[in-house]
Amino acid sequence: MQTAHSASFRDxxxxxxxxxxxxxxTVNNSYKEQFDYFLxxxxxxxxxxxKLILRFEEAKPELFDKAAEVYKVIKPEQLPYISxxxxxxxxxxKDAALxxxxxxxxxxxxxxxxxxxxxxNIQFFNxxxxxxxxxxxxxxNEGEGWVAYRQFCEHFLAPLLLMSYVDISLNQLxxxxxxGIPLALAAKLLPFKAKLRPSVxxxxxxxxxxxxxxxxxxxxxxxxxxxxxxxxxxxxxTSLISSLKPKIENSKWSSYYNKTSLYSSEEQNVKMKIIxxxxxxxxxxxxxxxxxxxxxxxxxxxxxxxNVVSVDYDRIVIEALYxxxxxxxxxxxxxxxxxxxxxxxxxxxxxxxxxxxxxxADFDLCIALAFMHHMVSDNNIPFLMLAKSLSCICKKLIIExxxxxxxxxxxxxxxxxxxxSFYTKExxxxxxxxxxxxxxxxxxxxxxxxxxxxxxxx
Amino acid sequence: MIxxxxxxxxxxxxxxxxxxxxxxxxxxxxxxxxxxxxNFWKKLYHKVxxxxxxx
Numbered sequence: 120m121q122t123a124h125s126a127s128f129r130d131x132x133x134x135x136x137x138x139x140x141x142x143x144x145t146v147n148n149s150y151k152e153q154f155d156y157f158l159x160x161x162x163x164x165x166x167x168x169x170k171l172i173l174r175f176e177e178a179k180p181e182l183f184d185k186a187a188e189v190y191k192v193i194k195p196e197q198l199p200y201i202s203x204x205x206x207x208x209x210x211x212x213k214d215a216a217l218x219x220x221x222x223x224x225x226x227x228x229x230x231x232x233x234x235x236x237x238x239x240n241i242q243f244f245n246x247x248x249x250x251x252x253x254x255x256x257x258x259x260n261e262g263e264g265w266v267a268y269r270q271f272c273e274h275f276l277a278p279l280l281l282m283s284y285v286d287i288s289l290n291q292l293x294x295x296x297x298x299g300i301p302l303a304l305a306a307k308l309l310p311f312k313a314k315l316r317p318s319v320x321x322x323x324x325x326x327x328x329x330x331x332x333x334x335x336x337x338x339x340x341x342x343x344x345x346x347x348x349x350x351x352x353x354x355x356x357t358s359l360i361s362s363l364k365p366k367i368e369n370s371k372w373s374s375y376y377n378k379t380s381l382y383s384s385e386e387q388n389v390k391m392k393i394i395x396x397x398x399x400x401x402x403x404x405x406x407x408x409x410x411x412x413x414x415x416x417x418x419x420x421x422x423x424x425x426n427v428v429s430v431d432y433d434r435i436v437i438e439a440l441y442x443x444x445x446x447x448x449x450x451x452x453x454x455x456x457x458x459x460x461x462x463x464x465x466x467x468x469x470x471x472x473x474x475x476x477x478x479x480a481d482f483d484l485c486i487a488l489a490f491m492h493h494m495v496s497d498n499n500i501p502f503l504m505l506a507k508s509l510s511c512i513c514k515k516l517i518i519e520x521x522x523x524x525x526x527x528x529x530x531x532x533x534x535x536x537x538x539x540s541f542y543t544k545e546x547x548x549x550x551x552x553x554x555x556x557x558x559x560x561x562x563x564x565x566x567x568x569x570x571x572x573x574x575x576x577x
Numbered sequence: 578m579i580x581x582x583x584x585x586x587x588x589x590x591x592x593x594x595x596x597x598x599x600x601x602x603x604x605x606x607x608x609x610x611x612x613x614x615x616n617f618w619k620k621l622y623h624k625v626x627x628x629x630x631x632x
Contacts, residue, residue, distance in 0.1 A: 130590050235591055264605070269597040321604050329596030348605030351612030355604075 132254040162229035199426040204238040205294040206455040208438040209365035215241035216275035232259040236267035238274040246450020273299025283363040284313040302327035403483030410490040414440040430457035485513035492521040502550035522567040
């Protein structure tokens with residue numbers, strides 16, 4: 120069964136299609152010349168050698184009924200999980216921007232140029248930051264500018280500057296602006312000291328002003344921008360972005376394990392062993408660690424599975440986990456921002472261009488440790504609603520029950536005028552039991568906390 | 578009009594933004610000079626270093 124991907128309609132060079140659960144890409148006749156040049160020029164080989172772009176193979180022709188406009192069908196390396204820039208931390212977006220610029224530079228060396236520079240073309244795969252769109256390249260014609268310059272600034276530079284100078288959460292603006300953060304808006308939000316930097320002033324303020332004042336200008340053929348100018352532009356953007364650091368203030372959750380005495384070290388060790396044993400036996404392909412914090416359990420999961428997506432609603436811990444995993448060479452953990460009470464929605468045309476978190480979530484195992492009490496006692500989500508929601512995103516679940524008497528749970532309910540008499544282990548087991556089969560329960564010594572290992576009933 | 582004299586017709590599926598293109602012409606004009614100078618100094622520096630190292 121072949122279906123066209125709902126996000127694939129903007130670029131007429133080709134389409135993404137799904138066939139038997141795998142992703143393929145059609146290359147249209149209109150892009151034939153550029154595609155052949157991309158291969159012949161050696162650019163594809165150079166980019167794959169540096170692991171900057173996904174490799175592909177030509178698909179077996181008998182698999183597809185080729186439409187008249189289709190030149191070739193290719194099958195790229197398959198990604199285990201697609202994430203979006205509004206879910207990334209600062210350093211993920213920064214790495215994505217730098218990879219895009221590196222690809223642009225190499226493309227120029229080979230006589231080609233990026234015809235688009237959207238953040239959605241970048242993904243994280245096996246510890247690498249890679250470009251996924253094989254059809255993003257076109258021949259460079261001497262004198263022509265970089266068509267995707269504005270797009271690059273709106274998708275990468277503007278959010279990075281806002282995350283660096285104003286607030287680390289401002290890549291969230293990308294969720295409401297599928298074409299990137301408008302430069303006029305970025306110029307308004309950035310502080311004066313940022314705009315004092317000549318490169319910020321030129322790429323953001325001056326460009327925003329130019330777009331406003333010169334929007335109706337008509338084009339005329341002429342040769343104006345030298346190749347050295349494009350190299351210079353690339354060099355300048357690379358230096359600017361490399362110099363940016365995230366604006367970080369102390370978060371409630373960073374150093375959670377050090378500052379909060381939730382467990383004795385003995386209890387912590389028992390919990391780690393339980394989780395390690397279960398995952399070691401299950402050996403899942405994909406794991407979701409909900410409320411991952413510093414990633415203690417994500418790292419355990421990473422040892423026994425192919426891919427771990429670690430999510431938390433604290434951007435600072437996501438930033439720390441990404442940097443730490445990268446430094447330690449752990450290449451199968453993908454840290455992402457997620458507020459489970461308000462996960463990423465579907466955006467774009469018909470809300471289908473970028474899928475919601477729930478539409479993308481299909482994990483073999485979900486770990487939800489010290490998570491449930493935040494949902495139930497902090498956000499008043501009933502046990503059954505939570506259980507149903509979790510059953511939609513994973514096949515197996517490891518969940519921790521935290522009793523109300525627990526010091527951490529007490530902090531959450533302090534000062535609230537709510538009857539929490541429903542919040543008992545028995546009610547939890549009954550309600551979760553309607554959706555999951557509870558395979559195993561383990562008490563964590565005398566802490567009152569219990570680990571449940573469950574399987575989805577459907 | 579200054580801008581229509583300088584702007585290049587660009588064929589692409591995304592709108593580069595007319596104003597954005599004109600600003601790109603100005604910015605790349607300056608940055609190309611910086612880039613050329615930077616490369617010149619880099620080459621000169623390596624030449625001098627290599628000479629001192631006796632390569």
